[in-house]
Amino acid sequence: MPKWISRIANFIRCLHVCKQPKKQYKVLSYNIKPPKQQESQLANNPWSQLYQAKILLRAEPNLLFRKTEYLILYSFLAAKINRQITGVIHTTGECGTGKTTTIQRVIDSLKTNILFKNRFKFVKVAGLRLIDAHKAFSVIWKHLTTQTVSSDKAQTLLNDYFSGAKVREISTILLIDDVDFLSRSKPEVISNILNWSNQCRSKVIVITTSNHMDWLEQVVTGPVPILNEIKKLLFKPYTSNQLENIILDRLNGNFAFDPNAIQLAAKNGKGNAKAALGLCYMAIKLVNSTYPGIMQITRFHIAEVTHLIQIKQFKNLTKFKNVSPEDITYALDKYND
DSSP: OOHHHHHHHHHHHHHHHHHSOOOOOOOOOOOOOOHHHHHHHHHTOTTSHHHHHHHHHTSOOOOOSOHHHHHHHHHHHHHHHHHTOOEEEEEEESTTSSHHHHHHHHHHHHHHOTTTTTSEEEEEEEGGGOSSTTHHHHHHHHHHHSOOOOHHHHHHHHHHHHHSSSOOSSEEEEEEETHHHHHTTOHHHHHHHHHHTTOTTTOEEEEEEESOTTHHHHHOOSOOGGGGGOEEEEEOOOOHHHHHHHHHHHHTTOOSBOHHHHHHHHHHHTTOHHHHHHHHHHHHHHHHHHSTTOOSBOHHHHHHHHHHHHHHHHHHHHTSTTOOHHHHHHHHHHHHO
């Protein structure tokens, strides 16, 4: 038989074999999940240290290292309520230094004190939550009367309410949180609120918080007679040692963090308790999503989270107009100081 005929025959046999149906194998499923999903469920186990630490980091904070500021604020408010007079106190300090928490604890203490609990109303205006500064008047009026009205009408009603001939029966404590944010666009709103404390019959006590001490002199316009009478209370940044103790107090005996990780988080927090605790919280989320199976946060994880935050801030800086590379470099250098 010629070789070319045998080659054709072999080729036909190969085609026949390829056309035959493959054997069907039965797939046995034992409901085995991929390792990453399995470990993610383990990390979200309510009995795990990481899961409990994530909850503890978001829990109600204890007031640490702010006893002096607490006593100053408590004495100021108690004296004003007791004497039924007006006053303004401005609390200032960098973000995450415990200003709002301290104020809230003082208010809570006054509410439980039998001598003061029925002698004042407390109204809080969160500046960062207001798109328009004029909305502050509507918020204050609704707290005082439960009525919802427009900002312009609320301003008129409040001016009459606090400047009228009728003496207010009880004091009104107004907390204007993040007042520097509100006063950037419309400083006249803050001037209006501060002028209420000039009315002797109003019994208005104003508490303001900001990140800058000299915001008042820069933004308040018009005559404000009480400008020199405003009491100022400075909240200094926490030290690294204090931030370590704040983190340990929040974890409340939880062992999800290596001591070196806590030390680095406190250092990178740069005096800001919110930032230090935020690094710890983000490190847990990083481990759950990227390093399944790891059940303790180490220094490496805190460093990685810090690096990711820096990259995000760098990207955000590049989105702004008129920001030169020198400005970005300077900002990053200040962050790394």
